[in-house]
Amino acid sequence: MLELESLEQIVLQKANIDLDQQAVAEVAACFDFLTGFSQDKLIYGINTGFGPMAQYRIEDEARIQLQLNLIRSHCSGMGQLLSPLQTRATILARLNTMMRAYSGINTEVVQLMKDLLNAEAYPCIYQHGGVGASGDLVQLAHLALGLIGEGNFQFRGEIVKAPVVYETLQLKPIRIHIREGLAMLNGTSSMTGIGAINVIHARKLLTGQILFSLMVNEIMEAYDDHFSEELNGVKLHKGQQTVAAAMRAISHKSGLMRKRHEHLYDKKVTESVLEDKVQEYYSLRCVPQILGPVYDTIEYSAQIITQELNSVNDNPVIDYKNGNIFHGGNFHGDYVALEMDKLKIAVTKLGMLADRQLNFLLNPALNKKLPAFINAGVLGLNFGVQGMQYPAVSNVAENQTLSNPTYIHSVPNNNDNQDIVSMGTNAALLCARVIENTFEILSVHALAIIQAISYKQIQERLSPATRWMFDELSALAPAFVEDSPSSERLQRIKQWLMETEVGEKMKKLLGFE
Template sequence: MSKPNKKITSKSRQTCWIGADRLTIEDLEKVIYGKSKVGISSATWKELNAGHEFLKKFSQDKVIYGVNTGFGPMAPYKIPDDKHLELQLNLIRSHCSGSGKLVSKEQTIALMIARLSSLAKGYSGIHPEWAELLTQMINEEITPHIYEHGGLGASGDLVQLAHLALCIIGEGKVKDNGEDRPAKEVFTEKNWTPLRPRIREALATLNGTSAMTGYGAINVIKARRLVEWSELSSALLIEIVGSYDDYYSEGLNGVKAHAGQQKAARRLRELLTGSKRLRDRSDHLYCSHENKKLDDKVQEYYSIRCLPQIMGPILDTLIDSQQTVEDELNSVSDNPIIDYQNENVFHGGNFHGDYVSLSMDKLKIAITKLSLLIERQLNYLLNDKLNQQLPPFVNMGTLGLNLGMQGAQFVATSTTSENQSLCSPVYIHTIPSNNDNQDIVSMGANAALMANRVIENTYEVLAVKLLTAIQAVDVLGIQESLAPKTRKLYDLVRSRVPAFSQDGIMYEATHPVLDLLNNTDPQTITGEEKASKSNNK
C-alpha cells in the first residue's frame, strides 16, 4: 500500500481527516449519511510509523503487556519471540464470539471511524498500513459482521472489535453492497492484501471503546433529528389548539435560568413565526368578563403549555451526550499507551467505557420522556373530550362506521410503554468476568444499543402523532393559517400520505410517515444550523 497524499485543505473539503483534527458528530454525519470520505494525512502516517518503530525497539528487552505476554489473567505468562504473531492471531479468532443480530451498517461504519480515530492518534504502536486498510474499508463501505451481543465495555468492546480485526486479516464475513460475503473474496476482488499483526496490532484493534462510541454517535445524530421533528410536530399541535402565545414567550421563559428551556421556547417561537393561529391573552382574557364560567380555557394541558419546561432538559441532555461522545471519539482508548515522543509505555485502563455508558443511559431516559410527551399529545388529539374541537380519533369518515386513527394509538401506547421498560440504567449493571480480572465493567455497548432501541421506538410514536396532527389540520381546514415552516411540514407529509376518511390498512399510512422521519433531515424545513457544544465554547 502506498503512502497517502499530503493533506491539502483547499482541495479536501469532502475529506474528513482522521488523526489531525478534532472529529465532531457533524463530521461523522457527513461521512455516514453524506458523500464525505475519511483520510489519513502524511503527518499522521509518519507519527504512526514513528510509534511503531519505537515500540519495536522498546519491547525487545522489556515485558510489555500484549506484546510478549498473555492477555487478561494470563498476563503473567511470557510468550516466546517466535510465537508473537500466533499470539495476536489467537486473540482475534478466540474473541470473535459475538452473537445476536448484526448491528446496522451505519453503526458499523461509525464503529470503524471511532477505532480509526483512536489508532490514528499515534499511541497504539500499530504499523500505518492498518490505518490505511481501515480507511479504505470505510470509504468503500466494506463492513465487517458486528454482532449486538458480547461486549462488556471494559478492556473495551473486545468482542465487537475482534470481528473488525478478523476482516482486516482477511477472514470472516463482510457486507458488500448489502450482500454477505467472505472477506477474503472481497479483498481479492479489490486487490487488497490481508494484513498480519507485526507487534500488537490485534490488541490495538480490540482494546478500546469504539463500538459504544460509534453506536453513541449514531444515537446522537438520530436523537438530534428526532428532537427537531418533535419540535416541528409540537408547533403544529400548538396551531391546531389555537394556543395562547405567552407559554413560549421570552418574558415567561427568560426568568428561568436553564439554557435548554430558553432554547426550546426560542425554537418554538421561530417555528411559529407567521402563524395566524396563535392567540394573544390580552385580547381574550385580560379584559372584563361578566360570566362566572369562561368560555375560553385559561391554561392548556401540560403537554402543550409546558413544552419549554419539558423539552429544555431533553435538549440539555442531548448537548451533554454529544459532548461526551465527541470527547471519547477524540480520545485514545487503548492499553497500554505507546508514547514514542517521551519514550515510554503506560499501562492502565483507558478502555473503560463508563463515560459513554452513563451518557447513553441519560440520553435514553431523556428520549423516553420525549416519547411520553408525544404520546400524551397524541392522546389529546384523539380524545374529543379533551380537545373539544375534533371528532373522536380525528375520524374524517362516519362516526361509528369508520375508526379514524383509533387502531394506530395502540401501537403508540404500547411502544411508549416499552421505552419505559427499557429505562433501567445499564451503567450500574456490572457483572465481574474474565476470572474477576474485569471485576467492574461499563456495559457501554449494551447501554448504547438500548438507547438506540428507545430512539427508534420514539420515531414510531412520533409518526403516529404526526399523521394524526396532519389529519386534524384537514378536519379544521386551517392549512392557510399555518406558519410557513409548519405548512412545509404539512405539505411534506401530504406528499407521502393523502388525506383519508375511509378506513384502510393503517400501516400503509403510518409507515410512509415513519420512513419520512427516518430518512429526511428536518433542516430541509427548519433551515437551522446544527449546534455543537464543542463548537460553542
C-alpha cells in the same frame, strides 16, 4: 478533531474520507518506536498473555500467533448483527483513535480501514458479547477478524465471505507485526460509534417534537405566552430557554396562535363559564419545561461522545513522543455507558410527551374541537386514527421498560480481572432501540397532526415553518376518510424523520444561515 457533524456526513451520508498524511507519518513513527523499544523488554500484550494470563511470558517466535489467537478467540459475538450504519460508525471511531498515533500499529491498519469505509464493506459485528471494560472486546474482535481477511462482511446488501470482498475490491488484509490484535480490541469504539449515531438521531427527534408540539398548539389555537421570552427567561435553564426560543421563531407569522391580552385582558370577560380553556393541558403548555432537559441531556451527551471519539482509548498507551509505554484503563466505557442511559431516559420522556399530545388530539373530551380519533368518515363505521394509536402506546411502554439503567449492572468476569465493568455497548444498543421506537411514536403523532390540520382546513394559517412540515409529511401520508392499512404510511414518515435534515431546513426557513 472529529466532530459529530463530520461523523454524520461520513456515516449517514456516506461521504468518502482521506487520511491526513502528517497523522499517518505519526502513526508510522509510533510503530517504529515500539519496534525498537520492545526489543529485550517484557511488555504486556506483546510477549505476555492477556488479562489474568499476563503472568505467562510468550516466546518471540509465538508473538504473531498470540495476536491472531486473541482476535480469533474473542470472535464470540451472538444475536443480531450491528446495522451497516452502526458498523460504519464503529470502524470510523476506531480509525480516528488509531490516527492519534498512540497504538503502536503499522500504517496498513489505518489505510485498510479507510479503504473499507470508502468501499462500504463492513466486517460482520454482532450486538451481543461486549461488557465495555477492556473496551468492546468482542465487537472489535469481529472487526479485527475482517481486517486480517477472515469471517464475513456486510457488502452490497449481502453477507459475503471476507476473501470474496478482498478479491472484488482488489485489497489485501493487514499483516500482524507487533500488537495489531490487542490495539484493535482494546477500545470503546463500538459503543462510541453507536453512541454518536444515537446523539445525531436524538437531535432529529427533538427538532421534530418541537415542531409537532407547536403544530398541536396551532391546531388548538392556543395562547402563545407559555413559550414567551418573559416567562421562560425567569427560569434559568439553557435547555428550556432554547426550546422556548425555537418555538417563538417557528411560530413566527402563524395565523393560529392567540395573544392572551387580546382575548382576556383587553376586553371584559363576562361569561360565567368559559368555553375555551384559560390554560392548556400540560402537554401543550409545558413543552419548554419538558423538552428543555431533553435538549440539555442531548447536548451534554454530544460533548462526551465527541471527547471519546477523539480520545486514545486502548491499553497500553504507546507514547512515542515521551519514549514510554503507559498501562491503565482508558478502554473502560463508563463515560459512554452513563451518557447512553441518560440519553435514553430523556428520549423516552420525549416520546411520552408526543404520546400525550397524540392522545389529546384523539380524545374529543379533551380537545373539544375534533371528532373522536380525528375520524373524517362516519362515526362508528370508520375508525380514523384509532388503530394507529396502539403502536405508539406500545412503544412508549417498551421504552419505559428499556429505560432502566445499564450503567449500574456490572457483572465481574474474566476470572475477576474485569471486576467492575461498564456495559457500555449494551447501554448504547438499548439507547438505539429506544430512539428507533421513538421515531415510530412520532410517526403516529405526525399522521394524527396531518389528519387534524386537514380536518380543520387550517393549512393556510400555519406558520411558514410548520406549513413546510405539513406539506412534506402530508405528501407521504395524506389525510384520509376511508379506512385502509397504515403500516406503509407510517414507515414512510419514520424514514423521512430519521433521514431528513429538518434542523437545517428550519434554519433556512427562519433565516438563521
